[in-house]
Amino acid sequence: MEFKEAKNKFVQTWGALGSQWGINKTMAQIHALLMVSHEAVSMEDIMEELQISRGNASMNLRALMDWGIVYKEYKAGERREYFTAEKDxxxxxxxxxxxxxxxxxxxxxxxxxxxxxxxxxxxxxxxxxxxxxxxxxxxxxxxxxxxxxxxxxxxxxxxxxxxxxxx
Amino acid sequence: MEFKEAKNKFVQTWGALGSQWGINKTMAQIHALLMVSHEAVSMEDIMEELQISRGNASMNLRALMDWGIVYKEYKAGERREYFTAEKDxxxxxxxxxxxxxxxxxxxxxxxxxxxxxxxxxxxxxxxxxxxxxxxxxxxxxxxxxxxxxxxxxxxxxxxxxxxxxxx
DNA sequence: TTAAAGTTTCAAAAAAAAATGAAAGTTTAT
DNA sequence: ATAAACTTTCATTTTTTTTTGAAACTTTAA
The missing domain is CATH 1.10.287 (Helix Hairpins)
Incomplete structure (x- = not known):
């Protein structure tokens, strides 16, 4: 199994596990994606990787931040917001x-x-x-x-x- | 608060809690109902109390039995099946x-x-x-x-x- | 064996939950 | 002050999950 395939499998599995425990699939998938990303990820990238709409990404990122398990990050000189997950x-x-x-x-x-x-x-x-x-x-x-x-x-x-x- | 009201509130709350943890509402409600019933309950009674269809009752009772937390009981001389929940x-x-x-x-x-x-x-x-x-x-x-x-x-x-x- | 009393199944309908996307809102640089 | 870059909101649409109900099935008693 190569990296991209493994990453995708992980994200899908985490999403399914989330559903089974009453957490919406996309929310769990975004979390999974951020967990295994070595650096902060922009909303654009999340939309692209998970093939979801801007609204969906925005709402679920907010929910994850409300749970306190995802953080916003600002990069110097950049307008765009980046996100990271609690990795501990x-x-x-x-x-x-x-x-x-x-x-x-x-x-x-x-x-x-x-x-x-x-x-x-x-x-x-x-x-x-x-x-x-x-x-x-x-x-x-x-x-x-x-x-x-x-x-x-x-x-x-x-x-x-x-x-x-x-x- | 009187008994009927309390019982209903308990069943509703247990159902909502179930949903939040990925267990379907009716399944959790049937379980709640059986948990607080002092004697075995028939499918008819469950349908009546929770206002659900026969099919729904049947499928969720099966699921609860698959989980091993609800049991069938047969009463002597009666055709009908009765159900009890694991109460411990x-x-x-x-x-x-x-x-x-x-x-x-x-x-x-x-x-x-x-x-x-x-x-x-x-x-x-x-x-x-x-x-x-x-x-x-x-x-x-x-x-x-x-x-x-x-x-x-x-x-x-x-x-x-x-x-x-x-x- | 048959019919009555009951249960199960599953395709279709309904309800609930999630996702979309476009308009409104914000922020920043100039 | 303006416009570009970006984010949020929410009414509407889509998807998923749950529920219904009627037909098929099973069991028991006569």
């Missing part, structure tokens, strides 16, 4: 985790708390509902906190956790 | 992790391995590509393994991991 994978994981937690998990937790707090009139049905949603709330909260700790400490997370537990 | 959340997490790993992560890893193995002709561009995809492969593999270990040991994962590290 630990840092990337931290940012993706934080955003997904903030945008999706936290609001879901809020709802779980609400619905598990109804004053049940003690039918078996209602008791089961309260019980199950309470468990779910606790579970999701625990998982969310764990992810937070893991990403906070990056590679170091296990060591710190162990230290904390042992003292 | 640790078990649910294990099954979801395993399926997503098998269906999505493993195939992506295979591609990452392929594309990172091109014989680079040592331009800076190609070197960077190989370097970055190799790092990505290692990272995703590590994350996938970690999730596997965590779910394998469920609540016990940290203890076992610590034991392993200390010996």
């Amino acid at each position: 994978l630990d840092e990337l994981a931290v940012k993706i985790s934080r955003e997904r937690s903030k945008r999706e998990i936290k609001p879901a937790l809020k709802v779980l708390k609400e619905v598990s707090s109804i004053t049940s009139d003690n039918t078996a049905e209602e008791k089961h509902f309260v019980d199950q949603t309470t468990k779910l709330y606790d579970f999701v909260l625990k998982a969310d906190n764990m992810l937070d700790k893991m990403t906070e400490y990056k590679d170091n997370w296990l060591a710190k956790l162990v230290v904390k537990i042992m003292k | 959340l640790d078990e649910l997490a294990v099954k979801i992790s395993r399926e997503r790993s098998k269906r999505e992560i493993k195939p992506a890893l295979k591609v990452l391995k392929e594309v990172s193995s091109i014989t680079s002709d040592n331009t800076a561009e190609e070197k960077h590509f190989v370097d970055q995809t190799t790092k990505l492969y290692d990272f995703v593999l590590k994350a996938d393994n970690m999730l596997d270990k965590m779910t394998e040991y469920k609540d016990n994962w940290l203890a076992k991991l610590v034991v392993k590290i200390m010996k």
